[in-house]
Amino acid sequence: MITFIGLPLLLCGLVGCSHSVGANHPAVMLDALYDRHEQWQGTPYELGGYDRQGIDCSGFVALTFAELFDVQLPRSTRDQAQIDAEIPESWLRTGDLVFFKIPKQGAMYHVGIYLHDDQFLHASTSRGVMISNLQADYWSDNFWKAVRVLP
Numbered sequence: 001m002i003t004f005i006g007l008p009l010l011l012c013g014l015v016g017c018s019h020s021v022g023a024n025h026p027a028v029m030l031d032a033l034y035d036r037h038e039q040w041q042g043t044p045y046e047l048g049g050y051d052r053q054g055i056d057c058s059g060f061v062a063l064t065f066a067e068l069f070d071v072q073l074p075r076s077t078r079d080q081a082q083i084d085a086e087i088p089e090s091w092l093r094t095g096d097l098v099f100f101k102i103p104k105q106g107a108m109y110h111v112g113i114y115l116h117d118d119q120f121l122h123a124s125t126s127r128g129v130m131i132s133n134l135q136a137d138y139w140s141d142n143f144w145k146a147v148r149v150l151p
Contacts, residue, residue, distance in 0.1 A: 080097060096114040
């Protein structure tokens with residue numbers, strides 16, 4: 001039996017797909033984001049970095065969206081946060097952007113990509129590309145807002 005989510009994957013396998021990950025298929029997006037984590041895990045944080053030698057949070061988000069979803073996002077966290085599609089935290093779904101204000105660092109901003117079950121993918125200043133939990137004290141205390149970029 002083929003499920004609705006499995007049908008697009010089957011069709012891609014039969015006829016081929018030449019486009020990026022389907023932004024309207026949450027399970028496919030989630031798999032792609034976990035694959036992204038496996039490929040980039042541990043890549044060190046580097047302010048202004050934009051490759052596997054070192055990357056910052058907004059660069060990781062922009063590069064991930066361009067390569068996986070064919071969506072061009074602004075390069076800086078501040079500009080990404082200006083995208084006018086804010087949603088309540090309770091509406092989070094795979095692929096949404098999550099933003100944080102870190103007051104101890106002079107009101108710096110941080111961004112990640114929501115996965116599921118309160119998990120998000122990001123480039124951490126201390127541990128590089130990793131997955132963290134929104135409910136961890138540090139992240140829940142500094143959560144600012146969420147933005148939906150994908151339909």
